[in-house]
Amino acid sequence: MANKPRVGIFDFTGCEGCELNQLNFEDQLLDILEHVEIVEWREAMDGRAESLDIAFVEGALSTPDCIKRIHEIRRKSKVLVALGACAVQGGINALKNIRPIEQVREEVYGQDKYLFPTLPALPLSAVVKVDVNIRGCPMTQLEFLKVFTALVMGKAPVEPGNAVCTECKLKDNECVYEKGMICLGPVTRAGCDAQCPTFGQYCTGCRGLVPEPNVEAMEEILVAHGLSMDDARKKLQMFNANQLEGVS
Amino acid sequence: MARFYLENGKVAAFIGHLQQQKTVYAPHRKGRNAFAFAPVDRPQDVVLDYPRTVSSIKRYFLPPREELLSFNLVENTCEQPVVAPLDAVFLGVHSYDVHAVLKLDHNFVSGNPERNYLTRRQGALIVGVGFTPDRFHFSGSVGVPAGDTTGCDLFLHPCEGGYALEALTPDGEGLVAGFPLPAHTAGLPAAAPFHQHIYVPQAKLKDVLAHGYDSEVWEEEAEKCTSCGTCNLVCPTCYCFDVEDAVDITVTRGSRERRWDGCLLRSFTEVAGGEVFREEPAARQRHRVFRKFKYISDETGEPWCVGCGRCTASCTAGISIVSIVNRLVNDHDAVKA
Ligand code: SF4
Ligand code: SF4
Ligand code: SF4
Ligand code: SF4
Numbered sequence: 001m002a003n004k005p006r007v008g009i010f011d012f013t014g015c016e017g018c019e020l021n022q023l024n025f026e027d028q029l030l031d032i033l034e035h036v037e038i039v040e041w042r043e044a045m046d047g048r049a050e051s052l053d054i055a056f057v058e059g060a061l062s063t064p065d066c067i068k069r070i071h072e073i074r075r076k077s078k079v080l081v082a083l084g085a086c087a088v089q090g091g092i093n094a095l096k097n098i099r100p101i102e103q104v105r106e107e108v109y110g111q112d113k114y115l116f117p118t119l120p121a122l123p124l125s126a127v128v129k130v131d132v133n134i135r136g137c138p139m140t141q142l143e144f145l146k147v148f149t150a151l152v153m154g155k156a157p158v159e160p161g162n163a164v165c166t167e168c169k170l171k172d173n174e175c176v177y178e179k180g181m182i183c184l185g186p187v188t189r190a191g192c193d194a195q196c197p198t199f200g201q202y203c204t205g206c207r208g209l210v211p212e213p214n215v216e217a218m219e220e221i222l223v224a225h226g227l228s229m230d231d232a233r234k235k236l237q238m239f240n241a242n243q244l245e246g247v248s
Numbered sequence: 249m250a251r252f253y254l255e256n257g258k259v260a261a262f263i264g265h266l267q268q269q270k271t272v273y274a275p276h277r278k279g280r281n282a283f284a285f286a287p288v289d290r291p292q293d294v295v296l297d298y299p300r301t302v303s304s305i306k307r308y309f310l311p312p313r314e315e316l317l318s319f320n321l322v323e324n325t326c327e328q329p330v331v332a333p334l335d336a337v338f339l340g341v342h343s344y345d346v347h348a349v350l351k352l353d354h355n356f357v358s359g360n361p362e363r364n365y366l367t368r369r370q371g372a373l374i375v376g377v378g379f380t381p382d383r384f385h386f387s388g389s390v391g392v393p394a395g396d397t398t399g400c401d402l403f404l405h406p407c408e409g410g411y412a413l414e415a416l417t418p419d420g421e422g423l424v425a426g427f428p429l430p431a432h433t434a435g436l437p438a439a440a441p442f443h444q445h446i447y448v449p450q451a452k453l454k455d456v457l458a459h460g461y462d463s464e465v466w467e468e469e470a471e472k473c474t475s476c477g478t479c480n481l482v483c484p485t486c487y488c489f490d491v492e493d494a495v496d497i498t499v500t501r502g503s504r505e506r507r508w509d510g511c512l513l514r515s516f517t518e519v520a521g522g523e524v525f526r527e528e529p530a531a532r533q534r535h536r537v538f539r540k541f542k543y544i545s546d547e548t549g550e551p552w553c554v555g556c557g558r559c560t561a562s563c564t565a566g567i568s569i570v571s572i573v574n575r576l577v578n579d580h581d582a583v584k585a
Contacts, residue, residue: 031497149495158492161515162477169481170312170508172302174279177564186474186564200279210475211514214529217474221564 005053005152008040010073012059012066013093013121017138018084019043019058025141035152052077054151060086060093060121067119067127074128079151082123082130083144085137085239089208089248092137093121094241126247132157136192137206137239143191160191161211164203167194176202182225184235187213205239215244249421252429255410263291265427266337270373273308274339275301285338296340296404296411299382300556304345304484305338306352309368310508316364316491318503331363333370337423340377340404343396344387344554348484349374350399351552355487355544373419376400377411378439384557386444386570392554395439405436412436444570448577450541450551457542459583460576461534469572470530472565473512479536479559479567480510485552486539488516511535537572 011019025032039049055077061067074080085091096104097120105113124130134147150157164185168175176183176197184205185197196203209215215236222232236244254262266272271287274294278284283298285305303312319326353369356362378395379385387394397403401420404411412432415421448456480486490509495502509516512533517526526532540553553569560568 028497035499145497146494149497149499152499153495161518162513163474165476165478166481166508166510166513169303169478172278172284172307172312174282174302175478175562175564178281179279183564186476186478212475214471214474217472217565220472221474224566225564 004035004037006039006049006051007036008049008052008055008073008077009038009043010040010055010057010069011042012057012070012087012124013062014059014084014086014091016043016058018086028141028145032148035148050076054079054081056081056083057124058083058087060090061124061127062093062119062121064117064119070124070128079131080124080128081132081134081147081151082125083134084139085135085206085208086121087124088130088133088135089240090121090123090126090242092239094123095237096121097241097245097247098237120247121242123242123248126242133159133208135189135207140192140195142193160189162190163210164188164190164192164194164197164207166190167192168197171198173197176200177225180225182222182227182235184218186221187215187218187236205236207239209240209243213243249415249417250424251415251432252413252424253410253432254404254413254429257410258429259296259410260291260294262427263288263294263339266339266375266423267291269337269423271334271336272339273305273336278302288339294340296377297379297406298340299379300342300384300558300561301345302562303482303558304348304556305341306345306348306484306487308334308336308338309349309365309372310352310487310489313505313507314364316504316506318501319493320501321495322500331367333372334368335371337373337375339375341374341400342379342387342556343376343394343398344385344392344556345484346374346376346399347387347392347396348554348556351485351550351554352487354548373401373423374399375420375423376403378404378406380440381442381444382557383443384561385555386442386446386557387555388442389444389446389570390450390551390553390555393439395436407432407434407437444557446555446570446573446577450545450549453541453551453573453577454546456573456576456580457538459580463576463579465572465575465579466530466534469533469567470528473529473533473567474565475512475514475529475532476564477510477513477516478562478564479569480512481508482558482562483510483553484556484558485554486510490516511539533567533572537569540569541573 082088109116147157167190181202183202185203188205189207219232273285274288275283275298276286283301317326317328356365401417403414488509489506491506493504518524544552
């Protein structure tokens with residue numbers, strides 16, 4: 001390829017688990033670098049780039065500075081990709097949004113709270129236009145590569161819209177409800193190959209809600225399987241506090 | 249044809265005898281309370297007395313994920329993978345799942361014959377087994393009693409101390425040959441009763457469904473439904489699929505994959521340009537039920553549901569196809585009475 005796409009990798013509020021996951025690509029990292037030129041990446045290099053073809057952005061927006069930076073990144077990037085649950089939905093950071101912000105600041109920073117301005121934790125899409133989502137906490141290598149190859153070819157990546165249950169059923173899994181557990185698979189976006197139920201765990205909803213989720217039905221299912229309505233709500237809020245409030 | 253007595257103590261040895269002839273697929277325990285068909289490794293792991301498997305043996309003829317072709321973008325070539333007849337024995341299949349395979353045969357022979365499915369189907373022998381209906385089975389209402397042997401080469405009728413092994417085809421007799429068994433001379437035990445029923449035959453359901461097209465039941469059930477698609481994906485007579493192309497990291501090679509899909513899923517009804525042609529979950533639920541009892545049935549005269557109860561047993565929202573249909577029957581009768 002004559003002109004390799006210029007790529008930048010950025011992080012906001014999150015654990016950097018998604019980026020680190022990229023570094024773990026070991027066997028594929030060289031193949032990836034065949035196709036693109038990484039020109040900006042705080043974790044692995046110094047300096048800033050003027051313009052980018054693709055920006056991969058991890059983490060939620062949670063301070064005034066984040067808002068400023070994401071606008072800068074958006075301005076200089078042709079394609080902006082949100083990486084992982086924090087960037088796509090706000091992630092578990094958004095749990096703070098369900099409590100008064102002053103209380104949250106005080107609990108975390110005590111009397112120094114005025115030194116640390118904070119905002120509700122927002123998904124990137126609440127502030128700028130996001131072109132592609134790579135979901136999950138953390139995102140999976142498989143999905144990253146799928147999106148990456150599509151972008152390199154100049155195609156629009158396909159974002160999974162079905163529920164996690166579909167992948168469970170393709171694998172002939174025992175539904176964890178059969179074992180007396182609960183699961184958010186019925187309203188959570190597929191694409192992880194139902195990895196949690198496959199290992200006997202329940203889906204916590206890390207990949208976000210399906211398009212047009214029937215949240216009331218999901219709550220009823222959780223209640224019918226023994227949760228209080230309050231606990232049902234909390235389970236759903238873990239990764240989707242923003243979506244449940246209509247922020248996306 | 250002949251009927252033999254296979255006592256419980258000889259079942260494992262009999263499975264071993266089958267294994268010497270062909271690959272054997274049979275139900276195994278999966279997880280804590282579930283069962284699934286899998287190739288037999290150790291005969292003692294096979295479970296012949298089970299309520300239902302997560303999905304049916306359909307998955308061996310129409311795999312949940314299947315590569316349809318692989319391609320090379322640089323050389324501009326593509327290749328279809330070789331598909332071969334399965335040449336296997338399916339052991340311990342319930343009567344409704346055999347009927348479901350026969351229905352799929354019909355679907356895949358009609359119109360454009362489905363090459364991959366029909367090729368795999370060749371040479372597959374079926375050893376049926378009776379079952380005790382649980383609270384979800386209702387195959388008796390759609391013409392498939394627990395002891396129905398249609399489509400089987402051999403059938404294991406549960407009886408005192410073991411099974412009455414009935415040979416139904418020359419292929420079935422061939423499978424037993426060389427495994428000495430005494431004749432079974434006693435009568436077959438009466439079939440256990442069903443606990444779920446659809447109260448009217450298909451001939452009447454035709455009108456019942458037509459009458460129920462605008463029923464409130466669709467919206468009522470949709471309120472409880474998450475559109476998770478499970479009811480489609482576990483159904484032994486559902487055969488819809490999606491196709492997706494993907495390239496690998498070389499960006500020069502890739503493959504086209506087909507995987508199961510279903511009409512309850514919103515994305516199933518989403519077409520190019522983002523248009524969703526069956527937007528309402530209620531309309532999608534109605535479509536599923538009409539696919540089982542009206543659209544194909546009006547052509548064939550048979551229900552296209554085999555009464556396995558999987559859709560209901562595995563719906564986390566507890567939506568029951570029998571309740572929906574019986575509700576439509578009642579509504580119909582109330583008006584026509
Ligand atoms: S385990 Fe969860 S994801 Fe899997 S089928 Fe059950 S509810 Fe759906
Ligand atoms: S099963 Fe659920 S929690 Fe687990 S990876 Fe998938 S979406 Fe996330
Ligand atoms: S399994 Fe139940 S909740 Fe899921 S789509 Fe079917 S009817 Fe709806
Ligand atoms: S509609 Fe339900 S009961 Fe009927 S064959 Fe399909 S899964 Fe079984």
